[in-house]
Structure formats: structure tokens, C-alpha cells
Amino acid sequence: MDNKRISxxxxxxxxxxxxxxxxxxxKILTIPKSIADELDSVFAGVDATDIGYVLDQTGPYGSRAFDDYYFKNKNIIALYLAGKALGVDLVKVGEG
Structure with missing residues (x-):
């Protein structure tokens, strides 16, 4: 084999x-479907392409499950919303 083929x-x-x-x-970046549904209903029609805006606007509210999830996964929530606004799947929606 020559060097070009090896390269x-x-x-x-x-x-x-x-x-x-x-x-x-x-595979690592996932969000439960229940949380995604809650985010979709709250942020429907909101321009979430500005990560700073998303981080400022996503706060603990709603169900206990959402509050618990929020405190541990604020950045994943921001990526999920930004991905939806951009039309790409940055975060996979899982079961739950």
C-alpha cells in the first residue's frame, strides 16, 4: 500500500x-415527552432562537415534575426550545 491509500x-x-x-x-441529549409537551404549550409561537432569551424565560413553573426537571436540566431545555425554533432536532424527545 502506498502512503496516499493509507492516508x-x-x-x-x-x-x-x-x-x-x-x-x-x-443519544445523551434527551428530554421526557411530558416535559416537551409542557414546553411546547408554554412557548408556542415564541422566538426561542436567542439562547439568552430562552434561558431568561425558562423558569420553574407548572407541575412538580417540570420544576424538578428544570433545576437539573436548564441547558437541555434551552437547546430543545432553540432547536424547535430553528427546525432541527438538537434534543431527542423520549418517553415519559
Missing amino acids: EIVEEEMIKQDANRYRDMR
């Missing part, structure tokens, strides 16, 4: 590893 193989493997890391990272 191509190494590059292909690095791309695969990056894709796997990205896929694994997306």
Missing part, C-alpha cells in the same frame, strides 16, 4: 469515529 483509510476511519461520537452525543 485515505485513516481519514475514512476518523470520519466514522466522528460520526459515531456525534451519534452517541445525540
